[in-house]
Amino acid sequence: MRLTRRDALAVLAGLGVTGGAVSLTQFDPPTADSTGKEGGSTGEDGASGDDTPPTAVRDTMAAAAEVVYPSAAEGVSEFVETYVVGRARDDSRRAAMVDAATELDDVARDWEGAAFADLPAADRDRLLRELGVDAADPVPDGTLSERLRFHVVNELLYAFYASPTGGRLVGIENPIGHPGGAESYRRATMDEPETTDSGGETDG
Amino acid sequence: MDRTPVADADVCIVGAGPAGGLVAHRLAESGAAVVVLEAGPRFDGDRREQLEQHVRPGLDGPWEMGGPRDAFSSSGESFYPLNAARVKGVGGSTLHWQGMVMRLHERDFELDTRHGVGADWPVGYGDLRPHYAAAEREFGVAGAADNPYAPPRDEPYPLPAFRPSHSDSIFAEACERLGIDMHSVGNARNSEPYDDRSPCVGYGTCKPVCPSGAKYTAESHVEKAEAAGARVIDRARVRRLEHDEAGERVVAAAYTTPDGETHRQEATQFVLACGGVENVRLLLLSDSDRYPDGLANSSGAVGRYFMDHLFAGMGGRLDRPTRQNHVGFNTSECHQFYDDADPVNGLKLEFLNYAGPSPVIDALHADTWGDDLLDQLDESYGTHVSMGALVEQLPREDNYVGLDRETTDDLGDPVPEIHWSVDEQTEAALSRANEIQARVLDELGVEDRWTVGPDETGPAYHHMGTTRMGDDPESSVVDAECRAHDLDNLWISGSSVFPTGGAMNPTLTIAALSLRLAESLRAQLG
Known part of the structure; x- marks a missing residue:
């Protein structure tokens, strides 16, 4: 199953990240063409704007998602990029998410001698478990393990399983948190998913 | 925000849930000068934040219940989880309710006569029937006439x-x-757009929060009341009702605001609408030399007959x-x-x-x-x-809400004690x-x-029976109009007046009684 940016936008809309005009292009990662343009500049850390997490953070989150998500998931990088950039528009979450991902990367460099995103997937999985993240309670301002559970693992799991595509993988196309309409509960089976990743706005 | 009292108020309503909101709206619309004092805050933010607070572990609950303000004791054989059972804020417990609504049956109003148990209501289904219909319109109830x-x-x-x-x-x-x-x-939830609110879009979190606004909350009627001229003061914790020298009329509600100041709201009429527990607590906290057992309690029934489903x-x-x-x-x-x-x-x-x-x-x-x-x-x-x-749980005198005078809240007032079995x-x-x-x-x-x-x-979190209605002042707290037997200008709105509770979710009946109360109170204002 393929995750799309539209999936990420649907989850963000469910969380209230719309601003009335959230579009697919708004979450496009910075490109060479956008460098130097208003609102699209890329700084030394790879951030494309005031709210955008640094590239290293986005890479760490995507790398974490590759082990947190089922192996059947495709399009993870693009999905996570869109979600993380959108999520970071929430001032109350951006700094903590950036800090947690940065700390995870720091631990990887200290323990494994490489950036978290550069580790093989099995080593990323092992590192998270060695840190106790699998058993930790999610606490936004808790210990490192608790913060990684809240700001990295659970952030990513919420994005996945509250999305229509992630929900479909376990048999529900309108998961809790997703405003998928008041018809699906009446159907005996899942309807056919939309397969296009077209642009445009969404308000959920 | 200015939380000082309103001058020349006709009606002071304590509580901005459905019971208070509907009365406030009806009276303000009719030209009365209405002030509503609400202990909790306005929850003005994006409801989707509360959805996340509900779904994601590690975040505080969406409605800020359970702090020192909300301390309570549970003393019966069965623990009563009071703070899971209510919300303080503009909208009251409809902020977290599921929104299931149905009318009581005819037999519910005459259980004693028919079966020799419980108590009869001083009103019958026929008395409430037009008010039920009005309440369904106010809520925008989605339903069908397929229930035989x-x-x-x-x-x-x-x-x-x-x-x-x-x-x-x-x-x-x-x-x-x-x-x-x-x-x-019946669902108090929009199956189609209604009253400027969205239809259901399937967030799946009705209880405790509907981000789309499809589920009715009493915020709707509080806002309409304000549009009609009512003043709503949030985070105004009413701690005592004061009566006149003769003990015939309430003259003021004393309330404390977040800055620690205590104010007196005077009015011609007073309506208690703060739920089956806090209605009792306020009446008992308002004891005086004239009423040593608490206000409106000459029957001794205040707090007694606490019921839930x-x-x-x-x-x-x-x-x-x-x-x-x-x-x-x-x-x-x-x-x-x-x-x-x-x-x-x-x-x-x-x-x-x-x-x-x-x-x-x-x-x-x-x-x-x-x-x-x-x-x-x-x-x-x-x-x-x-x-x-x-x-249904039938009324029993030994199930009660009282005051735990050994335990106080953050303002120093005794907390409610729930004694329930x-x-x-x-x-x-x-x-x-x-x-x-x-x-x-x-x-x-x-x-x-x-x-x-x-x-x-x-429990299903339906607090009923603690200020029961009846014709006999010796055995009930309010009359058929929901006015206290003991005081001419004190009214009680909500499920605390139910003599029996049936087994139907109570809020539609709360609304019907509130609309009826508003009519009676309006007549008193002249």
């Missing part, structure tokens, strides 16, 4: 019913064979998809056994659309991830079914509900069964 056991009605529901779920269709096969009748159930449930798994947790409300119930005489306690059956776990919530609590987690979710989701039931008769009714549920689940071939019966039951 419902009391008579003259008019269609304002909105079409939500159509039955796939899960309902599974139950229908078994119920048809068993002669158990399923029918639609009890939950009975049964569920398990089938060998086919049941499509649960798409929405957070029910679309079918069964009221066939409601009026039975043995046991006499009313009971109604619910067919749940949210049986078993939700994958996203399970994932956030799991101790693994990746393919392991997917395997767990595949196993846990998809084939659950559940039935619920609400069972479940009696054997109610337990028998719970067993009866389980028996019917078992017949249905047996017929379906449900496996991996679980049961919530007399030993595991809990």
Whole structure:
């Protein structure tokens, strides 16, 4: 199953990240063409704007998602990029998410001698478990393990399983948190998913 | 924000939930000068933040309940989880309610006459009938006239019913064979756009928060009251009602604001609308030399006869998809056994659309991830079914709300004490509900069964009976108009006035009584 940016936008809309005009292009990662343009500049850390997490953070989150998500998931990088950039528009979450991902990367460099995103997937999985993240309670301002559970693992799991595509993988196309309409509960089976990743706005 | 009193108020209402909001709206619309004092805040932010607070572990609850402001004691045989059972804020407990609404049955108003138990109401179904219809319009109730056991009605529901779920269709096969009748159930939730609110879009978190605004909350009527000129002061904690020298009239409500200042709101008429627990607490805190046992309590009934509905449930798994947790409300119930005489306690059956776990919530609590987690979710989701039931608890003097004078809140006031137990008769009714549920689940071939019966039951968070209405001042607190027997200008709005509670979710009856009260109070204002 393929995750799309539209999936990420649907989850963000469910969380209230719309601003009335959230579009697919708004979450496009910075490109060479956008460098130097208003609102699209890329700084030394790879951030494309005031709210955008640094590239290293986005890479760490995507790398974490590759082990947190089922192996059947495709399009993870693009999905996570869109979600993380959108999520970071929430001032109350951006700094903590950036800090947690940065700390995870720091631990990887200290323990494994490489950036978290550069580790093989099995080593990323092992590192998270060695840190106790699998058993930790999610606490936004808790210990490192608790913060990684809240700001990295659970952030990513919420994005996945509250999305229509992630929900479909376990048999529900309108998961809790997703405003998928008041018809699906009446159907005996899942309807056919939309397969296009077209642009445009969404308000959920 | 200016939280100082309003000059020349005609009516002071304590509490901005449905009971207070509807009265405030009706009176303000009629030209009265209305002020509403609400202990909790306005929740003005984006409701989707509260959705996340509900779904994601590690965040505080969405409605800020349970701090020092909300301290309480539970002293009965059964612990009462009071702060899970109410919300303080503009909108009151409709902020977190599920939004299921139905009328009481005719028998509920005359239980003593018909069966020799409980108490008769001083009003009958016929008295409330037009107010029920008005309440359904105010809420925008979605429903259908397909319930053969419902009391008579003259008019269609304002909105079409939500159509039955796939899960309902599974139950229908078994119920048809068993002669158990399923029918639609009223929802205070928009099946179509209504009253400038969205239709349901399926967030699935009705209880405790509806981000779309499809579910009715009393914020709607509080806002309408304000538009009609009412003044609403939030975070104004009323701590005492003061009466005149003769003890005939309330003259002021003393309240404390977040800055620590205490103010006096004077008015011509006063309405208590802060729920079945805080109504009692305020009356008892307002004791005086004239009324040493508390205000409006010459009967001694203030706080007594505390009732809730009890939950009975049964569920398990089938060998086919049941499509649960798409929405957070029910679309079918069964009221066939409601009026039975043995046991006499009313009971109604619910067919749940949210049986078993939700994958996203399970994932956030799991101790693994990746393919392991997917395997767990595949196993846990998809084939659950559940039935619920609400069972009536008859009024008993030894179930009560009082004051725990040994424990105080952050303002130094004694906290409410809930003394609550479940009696054997109610337990028998719970067993009866389980028996019917078992017949249905047996017929379906449900496996991996679980049961919530007399030993595991809990309250449905409907606080009733603590300022009961009646014709006799010796045995009741308010009269048929919901005005205190003891004081000319004190009115009580809400389920605390119910002499018996039936087994129907109470808010539509709260609304009907509130609209009736508003008419009577309006007449007093001249």
